[in-house]
Amino acid sequence: MKKCLLLSFALLASAHAQTTVKINGYGGTDPAVVGDLINRFVKPALAKDKITVVYEPLQGDYNKSLTTLLAAGTAGDVFYLPAETLDGFVATGKVLPLNGLVNTSPFIKSLNTAFTRNGRLYGVAKDFNTLTLVYNKDLFDEAGVKYPDSTDTWATLQTKLTTLKQKLGPDYAGICLQPNWDRFGAFAFATGWTQFDSKGKTNLADPRFADSFNFYTGLARGKVGIQPSEVSEGWTGGCLKTGKVAVGIEGNWVVNFLRDNAPNLKFGTALMPKSTKTGKRGNFLYTVGWAINSGTKNRAAALKVLNILTSPQVQQYVLEQGLAIPSRTALTSNAYFKKTDPGAVNSRLVFDGADDGNVRAFTFGPQGTDWSKPINEALAAVLSGQKSAADALKKAQADMNAFQSR
Amino acid sequence: MTAAPHTAAPRPLARSAQDRWLARRRWARAAWLYAFMLVMSFVFLGPFVTGALSSVKDNPNEYPPSLKIPQLTPQYIARAWSLGAQGSGDGWQGGLTPGRSVTFDVTVASPAGAPQAPPTVALFPYQPVSLVATTRLAQARDYAQVRVQPTGQTGNARRYRVTVTSPVLTKQTGETVRAVLTAPDANLRARLRGGQVVPVMLDTPEAQARQYDLNEGQPVELVRGPAGYSLRGPLLERTPLQVDVQRGQAITGSTLPPSDRQNFGRSFAFRNVTPGLLGYTLSNYRRAFNETRDPKSGRSLFLSWVTNSFTYAFLRVAAGILFCSLAGYALARLTFPGRTLIFFSAVLFVQMVPSQVNLVSNYVLLKDLNLLNLWGLWLSGLVPAGGVFLMKQFFEGMPRELEESAAIDGAGTFTTFLRVMLPQAGPALIALAITQFQGAWNDFFWPLVILRDNASFTLTVGLSNFRELYGGQGDYGLILAGAVLSAIPVIILFVVFQRYFVDTGADSAVKG
Numbered sequence: 001m002k003k004c005l006l007l008s009f010a011l012l013a014s015a016h017a018q019t020t021v022k023i024n025g026y027g028g029t030d031p032a033v034v035g036d037l038i039n040r041f042v043k044p045a046l047a048k049d050k051i052t053v054v055y056e057p058l059q060g061d062y063n064k065s066l067t068t069l070l071a072a073g074t075a076g077d078v079f080y081l082p083a084e085t086l087d088g089f090v091a092t093g094k095v096l097p098l099n100g101l102v103n104t105s106p107f108i109k110s111l112n113t114a115f116t117r118n119g120r121l122y123g124v125a126k127d128f129n130t131l132t133l134v135y136n137k138d139l140f141d142e143a144g145v146k147y148p149d150s151t152d153t154w155a156t157l158q159t160k161l162t163t164l165k166q167k168l169g170p171d172y173a174g175i176c177l178q179p180n181w182d183r184f185g186a187f188a189f190a191t192g193w194t195q196f197d198s199k200g201k202t203n204l205a206d207p208r209f210a211d212s213f214n215f216y217t218g219l220a221r222g223k224v225g226i227q228p229s230e231v232s233e234g235w236t237g238g239c240l241k242t243g244k245v246a247v248g249i250e251g252n253w254v255v256n257f258l259r260d261n262a263p264n265l266k267f268g269t270a271l272m273p274k275s276t277k278t279g280k281r282g283n284f285l286y287t288v289g290w291a292i293n294s295g296t297k298n299r300a301a302a303l304k305v306l307n308i309l310t311s312p313q314v315q316q317y318v319l320e321q322g323l324a325i326p327s328r329t330a331l332t333s334n335a336y337f338k339k340t341d342p343g344a345v346n347s348r349l350v351f352d353g354a355d356d357g358n359v360r361a362f363t364f365g366p367q368g369t370d371w372s373k374p375i376n377e378a379l380a381a382v383l384s385g386q387k388s389a390a391d392a393l394k395k396a397q398a399d400m401n402a403f404q405s406r
Numbered sequence: 407m408t409a410a411p412h413t414a415a416p417r418p419l420a421r422s423a424q425d426r427w428l429a430r431r432r433w434a435r436a437a438w439l440y441a442f443m444l445v446m447s448f449v450f451l452g453p454f455v456t457g458a459l460s461s462v463k464d465n466p467n468e469y470p471p472s473l474k475i476p477q478l479t480p481q482y483i484a485r486a487w488s489l490g491a492q493g494s495g496d497g498w499q500g501g502l503t504p505g506r507s508v509t510f511d512v513t514v515a516s517p518a519g520a521p522q523a524p525p526t527v528a529l530f531p532y533q534p535v536s537l538v539a540t541t542r543l544a545q546a547r548d549y550a551q552v553r554v555q556p557t558g559q560t561g562n563a564r565r566y567r568v569t570v571t572s573p574v575l576t577k578q579t580g581e582t583v584r585a586v587l588t589a590p591d592a593n594l595r596a597r598l599r600g601g602q603v604v605p606v607m608l609d610t611p612e613a614q615a616r617q618y619d620l621n622e623g624q625p626v627e628l629v630r631g632p633a634g635y636s637l638r639g640p641l642l643e644r645t646p647l648q649v650d651v652q653r654g655q656a657i658t659g660s661t662l663p664p665s666d667r668q669n670f671g672r673s674f675a676f677r678n679v680t681p682g683l684l685g686y687t688l689s690n691y692r693r694a695f696n697e698t699r700d701p702k703s704g705r706s707l708f709l710s711w712v713t714n715s716f717t718y719a720f721l722r723v724a725a726g727i728l729f730c731s732l733a734g735y736a737l738a739r740l741t742f743p744g745r746t747l748i749f750f751s752a753v754l755f756v757q758m759v760p761s762q763v764n765l766v767s768n769y770v771l772l773k774d775l776n777l778l779n780l781w782g783l784w785l786s787g788l789v790p791a792g793g794v795f796l797m798k799q800f801f802e803g804m805p806r807e808l809e810e811s812a813a814i815d816g817a818g819t820f821t822t823f824l825r826v827m828l829p830q831a832g833p834a835l836i837a838l839a840i841t842q843f844q845g846a847w848n849d850f851f852w853p854l855v856i857l858r859d860n861a862s863f864t865l866t867v868g869l870s871n872f873r874e875l876y877g878g879q880g881d882y883g884l885i886l887a888g889a890v891l892s893a894i895p896v897i898i899l900f901v902v903f904q905r906y907f908v909d910t911g912a913d914s915a916v917k918g
Contacts, residue, residue: 027871029535031860059867060854072770138669142653232469243668260534260881261465264648264668264675 019051019301024066024076027057033323040317042308051301063088070094073295077302078309081123081291083114087366089291095122096294101303106312107327108354114361115289123289124310127324129251130283130353131186132346133157133273134258137266139246143167148247148270154187154215157273158224164246165224173231174224175247176239177216179380181372182284182362183236183249187212189358190275190282196365201404204375204397211277214389217382227383240265251286252325252350255343269346271353281357287327325351367403374399454893461690461886464665464677476663477687485661490682493570493645500682502546504627504639507571510679512554512649513659515563520654527554527568532646532677534693534881541623544640548619549573552647563658568647570679575613575639578631582638587624594637596626604628607636623704643696644678644685662686690887697884698868700861708888710861711868714780715847715892718864721784722846723839729789730838731831734797735823739809753798756791761851769855778856783864786852790845793838800834801827840903844896865892 025034034055042053056076058065063085069075070092081089089095097120098104104112104121111125133148140147143164148157161174177183185195191208203209219225228239236248241262248254249272258265272281290309292302308314315326320336325347331337337348353359364371377399378392387395460466462477476482490500492508502508516522529547550572558565585596585604594606594617606628608614613636620626620640627638649664650673651657657664657674662681664674678685684692698707736742737749772782804827812822828835850866857863863871869888872881 027860056858057860059857059863060870068766072766074770074773138673142670233467238467256535259532262666262668263530263532263646263677264650264666264673266669266673 022076024079027059077296081289083361096292123291125327128287133270135247150271152273153276155276173226176236177225186282283359284362466882486686493680500685502642505574510568521652526650546645576636580631645680647676690883711865715865719846723842726842730793730797733794737798738801
């Protein structure tokens with residue numbers, strides 16, 4: 001009996017010494033991927049520290065779920081922090097600034113910037129994506145037009161697409177244009193335009209913005225560029241799948257989509273075209289970071305876990321498994337990027353895109369996703385021919401002012 | 407309008423004209439009624455039928471949607487069966503097993519002046535991004551050989567036969583057994599059907615070259631020889647074949663229609679030339695079960711979701727019947743202090759508060775009780791207020807004489823309830839059971855909030871997971887297949903019980 005008691009005490013004591021670090025992240029395939037990383041890398045490294053790590057996926061709308069959990073004080077010690085909703089989370093004060101706690105120098109600079117507000121770093125990029133031009137080789141071959149490449153400017157790309165459209169006729173189109181900030185914004189950045197001025201206001205009347213707007217919507221002239229709905233698809237990936245559209249602006253996620261849904265489509269990838277005037281590319285960084293809960297009781301353990309999850313070994317593994325594009329600059333020389341299959345080429349160009357030209361994080365600012373509505377409406381109105389670009393921009397600016405003075 | 411016999415007309419001629427007019431009216435009425443019912447059933451059933459039809463297509467998004475679906479054409483189903491049987495000996499599941507070969511015919515039209523070369527054929531890797539599993543399965547491209555031979559010519563159309571052969575990777579002979587690879591140590595290891603884990607020998611250079619390509623979870627065929635088990639080869643689930651012709655040529659026929667056409671119709675992809683019947687017509691349904699395996703336990707998550715949904719629905723129905731009938735009877739017939747207060751606060755007021763209002767407090771409560779699982783879900787919906795209300799109203803409508811006669815026979819309150827009143831309440835209980843089952847089966851909000859672990863999801867939450875691939879664009883084939891499967895139990899329930907459901911008990915209530 002006494003032995004039993006002693007034994008149970010010992011068990012209790014050891015249970016207390018055990019620290020559990022909880023991670024919150026996406027559902028879908030992520031539980032399997034992160035579970036694999038935890039088993040392969042985190043567990044062996046932390047076994048002697050008596051730290052166990054559990055991954056708790058948040059199903060459905062991640063941002064909403066995380067907000068609820070943070071408010072209830074039940075969020076994980078470590079969690080995914082999407083850069084596009086960073087401002088909202090930072091404002092709650094529930095995200096621990098990592099300055100001085102994590103060495104950020106090995107990571108791509110623009111990614112660190114994406115997670116920095118007022119000099120404070122709130123997350124370390126887990127992985128990222130940027131936009132590239134993904135093109136259908138067969139259509140370019142048939143039309144006898146040269147593939148898009150890294151030297152293309154807006155003007156030369158437009159010429160190529162227009163020629164292609166003329167050669168292939170009404171059933172085919174040059175480029176798929178989503179009437180959305182999340183694709184168009186990259187072109188606006190190429191001109192040097194910035195999303196918010198020093199007072200936090202957005203200026204859509206800026207001639208640089210108008211320049212990119214006119215180029216993007218001008219591609220629709222003569223049906224060289226079409227919207228996804230015109231080929232009964234919901235997004236650019238769907239456009240490419242049909243084999244009727246030559247170019248789409250997409251990130252690395254489209255590779256898996258095409259492999260599954262258009263396995264015999266021969267595609268190539270090029271960097272985003274340079275602005276004809278500035279000679280610079282523009283691009284979005286879509287990134288999710290690892291962040292630490294400022295209310296965690298296991299800060300030291302959480303930091304250890306974060307450091308392992310962003311270590312070179314983990315990132316190399318993630319890259320070589322084709323799961324995501326890692327955030328460490330050193331991996332640019334990884335053998336995977338030298339492969340010539342279309343998927344690996346796309347990965348390399350997505351990686352290169354993060355450091356080429358005016359690259360900005362994909363974000364909507366502190367007021368959330370509604371920020372992009374006036375721009376999306378303007379794009380849709382012009383691309384479908386309901387308004388002239390000048391009228392649409394005027395209305396967008398008025399809507400934007402109303403929105404921002406709310 | 408139904409008074410035709412009473413409208414006597416003064417003259418026979420006029421009368422027959424009026425009769426004809428009335429008969430026409432009757433027919434018109436029937437026609438309107440039927441037309442209305444047809445339209446309604448089309449509106450309600452249409453989406454389900456369209457979804458069910460689209461779920462078997464290679465491209466469920468196809469627009470304009472076509473009703474000529476090869477997956478439902480007897481000719482192609484028969485071919486899919488025979489190709490599956492050639493590839494694996496199993497016409498249902500298909501696949502390509504070691505030592506077997508498959509022939510697939512292609513017709514290419516090469517008009518004069520166009521290149522006369524045979525088509526380029528190749529196998530390509532095809533394993534759709536799965537929902538949870540990250541295991542890379544062996545691909546036919548890496549194992550099987552493919553060759554093409556001309557077999558005849560009609561006009562300028564040439565026929566070619568493509569043969570895909572999967573080699574045997576061992577020289578040993580003996581009994582062939584199937585197994586699944588497990589985590590390797592220095593050598594490959596496999597788990598046999600009986601659960602026994604055995605080391606796997608690689609006795610040929612071809613097999614040795616594959617040692618590090620084969621992953622845990624890969625189904626394989628082994629040969630049991632005198633020296634132990636040796637690898638005969640992996641079981642390939644799909645044989646994806648691509649056929650390309652040159653400019654000027656056209657592919658005019660093939661054993662199965664292509665799943666994808668590109669390059670102006672000069673490139674055909676067949677995602678699986680050894681589909682078998684299930685892999686062809688019910689490919690997305692098979693995927694829903696096979697491609698959602700929990701990496702930890704190897705069990706099909708979809709199956710767990712279905713089981714969870716059934717368990718939850720069953721528990722909800724059982725609890726609903728028990729508690730609602732008891733509470734309903736008590737509130738209808740027993741007199742005790744605070745009865746009205748309980749009725750107003752616990753039955754009516756509770757129904758007026760939207761469940762979202764209690765979300766956070768209930769969530770925190772369940773979390774503190776460590777009940778963020780199916781049982782917590784059950785507890786949160788244990789006594790449906792609406793059900794209590796239904797039962798109360800039903801019992802109030804029953805004649806008191808029944809209870810009085812029971813009391814004369816010496817029955818106490820509980821016996822009266824159990825032996826006299828409850829047996830009369832059949833229709834109301836069935837209505838309650840159906841609504842509870844349907845409510846539990848379709849419940850999405852609470853399960854989404856409470857359930858955390860992949861394996862503990864209900865079907866509704868699991869299905870929403872299918873949507874998360876490709877940045878929310880989703881794998882529509884899988885979504886539709888899952889949705890059709892999840893609709894079936896509710897449809898069966900309604901078809902079987904609709905008689906009782908419509909019969910809300912109004913007539914049986916006055917029976918006593």
